[in-house]
Amino acid sequence: MKNENIIKFLNLKKINSKFRSKLIKACSKVIDSGWYINGNQNRMFEAEFSKYVGTKYCVGVANGLDALSLILKAWKELGKLKDEDEVIVPANTYVASFLAITQNKLKPVLIEPNENSFNLDPKLIEKAINSKTKAIMAVHLYGQLAEMPTIMKIAKKHNLLVLEDSAQAHGASMNNRKAGNWGHASGFSFYPSKNLGALGDGGAVTTNDKKLANTIRILANYGSYKKYENIYKGINSRLDEIQAAMLRIKLKKLKFDIKKRRKIALTFLKNIKNPLIKLPNYNSLDSHVFHLFVIQTKKRDKLIRYLKNNGIETSIHYPIPVHHQRAYKDISKLNLALSEKIQREILSLPISPILKNNEIKKIIKLLNNYNLKKK
Numbered sequence: 034m035k036n037e038n039i040i041k042f043l044n045l046k047k048i049n050s051k052f053r054s055k056l057i058k059a060c061s062k063v064i065d066s067g068w069y070i071n072g073n074q075n076r077m078f079e080a081e082f083s084k085y086v087g088t089k090y091c092v093g094v095a096n097g098l099d100a101l102s103l104i105l106k107a108w109k110e111l112g113k114l115k116d117e118d119e120v121i122v123p124a125n126t127y128v129a130s131f132l133a134i135t136q137n138k139l140k141p142v143l144i145e146p147n148e149n150s151f152n153l154d155p156k157l158i159e160k161a162i163n164s165k166t167k168a169i170m171a172v173h174l175y176g177q178l179a180e181m182p183t184i185m186k187i188a189k190k191h192n193l194l195v196l197e198d199s200a201q202a203h204g205a206s207m208n209n210r211k212a213g214n215w216g217h218a219s220g221f222s223f224y225p226s227k228n229l230g231a232l233g234d235g236g237a238v239t240t241n242d243k244k245l246a247n248t249i250r251i252l253a254n255y256g257s258y259k260k261y262e263n264i265y266k267g268i269n270s271r272l273d274e275i276q277a278a279m280l281r282i283k284l285k286k287l288k289f290d291i292k293k294r295r296k297i298a299l300t301f302l303k304n305i306k307n308p309l310i311k312l313p314n315y316n317s318l319d320s321h322v323f324h325l326f327v328i329q330t331k332k333r334d335k336l337i338r339y340l341k342n343n344g345i346e347t348s349i350h351y352p353i354p355v356h357h358q359r360a361y362k363d364i365s366k367l368n369l370a371l372s373e374k375i376q377r378e379i380l381s382l383p384i385s386p387i388l389k390n391n392e393i394k395k396i397i398k399l400l401n402n403y404n405l406k407k408k
Contacts, residue, residue, distance in 0.1 A: 040383055040392045042346040045225055047387050049232065052282055056232070059278040069274045071254075078277040079237070081284060082221075085204075086213040088239040090246035093272030094253050097200045097222025100236040101133035101170075103270065104196055104218045107248040108168075109137060110265055113194060118167040120196075123153045124354065124372040126172045130198050131355050133220070134170070142166070143356060143364070145371045149314040151327070152179040158187055168194040173202035173212050175313070175350070176228065176294075176324035181207060181215040188216075196220070199239075201324040203229040204291045213239040223272075223280055228294070228324050229287050231276040293386040294323040297393060301326060301382070304397045309405060310336075311378075325350055326384040332405060333380055343399050348381045 049056065063074060075093050083091035094100050108114040116138040122130055124143040134141045142161050147154040151174045158169065169188055171179040181197075188195045195216035199205075202212035203221065213219035223235035238249050248265075251258045256267025298321070302312055311329040315321050327350065330336050340347055354376050356364045382396060 039344045039346060040388075040395065042348045042381070042383050043226055043385060044387060045230070048230075048385060051387075052279075052286070055282045056279050059282055060275055063274045063278050066274070070271055072274045074274045074277040074281065075272055078272070078281050078284075081281060082237060083239060085284060085287075086211050086219075086239045088214050088219075089241045090239065090243060092238045092246055092249050092253065093277060094236045094238060094249075095270040095272065096234040097220055097224060097236040098129040098132055099253070099268070099270040100220030100222065100238045101130065101196065101198060102136050103249045103252055103268075104220060104238055104240075104245070105133055105137040105139060105168075106252055107245055108194060110248055110252070111244065114139065114167055117165070119163070119165045120168045120170055121153075121158055121161055121166060122170040123172050123174070124356065124367075124369045125151060125351075125375055126174060126198070126355070127200075127351060128355050128358065128360070129200070129222075130170055130172055131361065135361075139168075140165070141364075143367060143369060143372075145369060146174075146375070147180075148371060148375070150177055150179075151175060151313075151375065152177060153184065155180050155183040155187060158184065159191075162187075162191050162193070166191070166193060168196060170196045170198055171216060172198040173205060175327050176201050176205060176322040177313075177315075178202060178205045178207045178212055178215075178320040181210075185215060200224075201227065202322060203227065203324075204287055205322045206319040214241075217242060218245060223276070228290060228322055229280065229283060232279055233276055235272050235276040235280065236270075237272065290386040291322045294384060295321070297384050297388055298323040298326055300393055301384075301397065305400050307401050307403055309403060310400060323384055325381045327379050327381050329375070329378040330380060331378065333378055335405065336380060336403060339403055340399060345396060345399060346383065349379060350381050352376065 079091040119140045119142045121142045197216040197219035199212040199219045200222035205212045218240040221237045223231040252267040253270040256263040256265030
């Protein structure tokens with residue numbers, strides 16, 4: 034099949050082409066300014082993104098992992114966490130959620146997800162809480178908010194910190210409150226493939242806690258609040274001026290891109306009728322921004338081959354559960370049957386603002402014609 038006939042899972046070149054002239058202009062402006070770190074572009078993006086999310090503070094950092102890790106590190110410096118404290122986290126998330134916890138010498142406690150939303154199951158959270166539990170990491174997987182009202186009630190009842198992993202949920206909201214403005218702090222990623230993606234790495238922390246925001250800003254700048262004076266053993270993690278400038282351009286169109294993603298998702302949900310395929314749960318509210326459109330099916334490899342042979346690229350998020358990764362062999366014997374079943378069956382279909390109507394129709398037609406009995 035000719036390459037031009039293939040529906041790519043994600044075409045970043047085409048996604049960014051509609052911003053091309055403005056991105057070049059923004060990049061040139063930064064180059065001509067002569068200021069490339071901690072400048073006006075970063076400050077303006079932080080102000081604009083915090084306003085978008087609805088929080089008082091935003092701190093730009095180098096990537097999404099650093100955003101999560103710096104929050105936990107700051108809580109340790111502020112005396113709210115200590116080594117070996119436990120953090121509840123969904124078992125089916127990306128490895129970065131775990132890395133942020135273990136990098137800070139904290140203990141991840143894995144919880145099975147809700148099988149319909151793929152997010153933390155609140156019913157299982159309270160069962161996992163003990164005297165060592167100090168925080169909950171609520172991951173808004175695939176672009177759908179976790180059940181934050183319930184999670185916040187549980188956290189308040191047990192005096193727990195709540196960290197939102199909003200890396201896939203820019204713009205998702207519930208009760209008119211966006212992802213990143215529910216917990217005590219939130220980490221965002223601006224990896225190029227995200228709904229709000231930079232042209233390189235980037236991340237941010239959002240919070241309403243001024244002391245936390247200031248501590249994170251210092252930690253991300255080598256632990257320095259003043260040049261050559263260091264009060265913490267910090268790291269180097271700053272959102273650079275060029276990425277901030279580009280994100281400012283793309284943030285203005287995020288609302289429209291989300292609207293297009295939802296329109297595509299609703300078309301899939303309405304028209305894919307194959308009983309061999311389980312579609313994602315969607316309640317028609319604003320809680321889902323469809324960073325990914327994730328289906329489930331038995332014999333996934335056969336479906337992947339069928340779609341590939343017919344010119345459709347797919348992806349798996351994520352093929353190997355974290356507790357089965359070699360890096361986390363110490364927890365490899367955990368019994369997480371539901372998470373493992375989900376990871377064996379999930380498949381991400383193409384979904385992006387540039388997907389054309391004829392491509393959407395082709396995907397639907399192929400999925401409806403899919404039959405396990407065919408070779």
